[in-house]
Amino acid sequence: GEDVEQSLFLSVREGDSSVINCTYTDSSSTYLYWYKQEPGAGLQLLTYIFSNMDMKQDQRLTVLLNKKDKHLSLRIADTQTGDSAIYFCAERESGTYKYIFGTGTRLKVLA
Amino acid sequence: DVKVTQSSRYLVKRTGEKVFLECVQDMDHENMFWYRQDPGLGLRLIYFSYDVKMKEKGDIPEGYSVSREKKERFSLILESASTNQTSMYLCASSSDRVREYFGPGTRLTVL
Numbered sequence: 513g514e515d516v517e518q519s520l521f522l523s524v525r526e527g528d529s530s531v532i533n534c535t536y537t538d539s540s541s542t543y544l545y546w547y548k549q550e551p552g553a554g555l556q557l558l559t560y561i562f563s564n565m566d567m568k569q570d571q572r573l574t575v576l577l578n579k580k581d582k583h584l585s586l587r588i589a590d591t592q593t594g595d596s597a598i599y600f601c602a603e604r605e606s607g608t609y610k611y612i613f614g615t616g617t618r619l620k621v622l623a
Numbered sequence: 624d625v626k627v628t629q630s631s632r633y634l635v636k637r638t639g640e641k642v643f644l645e646c647v648q649d650m651d652h653e654n655m656f657w658y659r660q661d662p663g664l665g666l667r668l669i670y671f672s673y674d675v676k677m678k679e680k681g682d683i684p685e686g687y688s689v690s691r692e693k694k695e696r697f698s699l700i701l702e703s704a705s706t707n708q709t710s711m712y713l714c715a716s717s718s719d720r721v722r723e724y725f726g727p728g729t730r731l732t733v734l
Contacts, residue, residue: 520663545722554627554713554725555666600665609654609673610681611723615665 516614518601523620530588532617534601539582541603546575546586549598549616558586558599588619596621626650627726629714635732642701644729646714653718655697657681657689660711660728672697704733 516536524530536544542563547555561568561575561584568575574587588595601614630645648655654673658666658681668681670689678689686708690698697716701708709732715723 516665518665547725552728554727555715555723556725557722560722609671609717610668611656612668613658613666615663 516601516603516612518599518614518617520615521618521620523622524591525622526591526593528591530586530591530595530619530621532586532588532599532601532619534584534586534614536582536584536601536603536612536614538603538605538612539579540606542606543604544575544577544584545600545602545604545611546573546584547600547602547613549600551597555600591619591621593621593623595619627714627716627724629712629726629729631729632727633730633732635734636701636704637734638705640701640704640733642704642731642733644699644701644712644714644731646697646699646716646726647695648697648716648724649695650716650718650724651694652716652724653694654716655691656715656717656723657687657697657699658713658715659683660713666713669699704731706733709733 545560546558572589576585598616600616627648656671657669672678672691688700712729714726717723
């Protein structure tokens with residue numbers, strides 16, 4: 513079946529950039545997503561990218577998509593302590609209503 | 624703003640009990656989903672529904688059933704709760720377009 517993989521942990525210092533990586537398997541996915549989950553809360557959509565795009569920027573967030581390598585990344589510039597959370601990569605399985613989520617990357621921002 | 628609500632934030636049940644988790648959305652979305660979230664495993668799809676009275680199994684349906692009698696409400700039922708069903712349960716809804724909206728989650732503990 514389809515699979516989405518992420519590393520489990522990332523630790524950065526406040527003010528540095530964070531880069532969270534994700535690989536996926538469904539080459540026909542139309543949309544790819546980044547969700548953020550703060551402690552004790554549900555998932556909040558951060559941003560998404562359409563599969564015919566290479567890059568999307570939204571304030572401190574930059575999403576890069578490499579379709580050839582099936583690699584998606586999320587860069588957070590000037591990382592703040594409030595960015596500490598779990599970040600999930602997800603793809604929408606083509607032709608279905610189903611979303612496939614990665615394991616999540618726990619980002620810890622050190623003051 | 625889209626709102627997805629779940630009936631309980633925290634729930635403690637005993638092994639063998641029948642458990643109902645309720646989810647309500649207010650945006651007339653066709654699609655609704657139930658996931659469970661476990662550390663290191665990310666989100667795994669239990670069941671989803673694309674219309675009233677319609678349901679489809681996700682990746683881990685064993686031990687669960689669902690009910691969708693009204694468009695806005697999607698219920699997850701644990702017929703006989705077991706300790707390995709202790710988890711965070713997340714409900715989501717979506718239209719046929721781009722994104723999913725998540726509820727705050729229900730942390731279920733089965734003793």
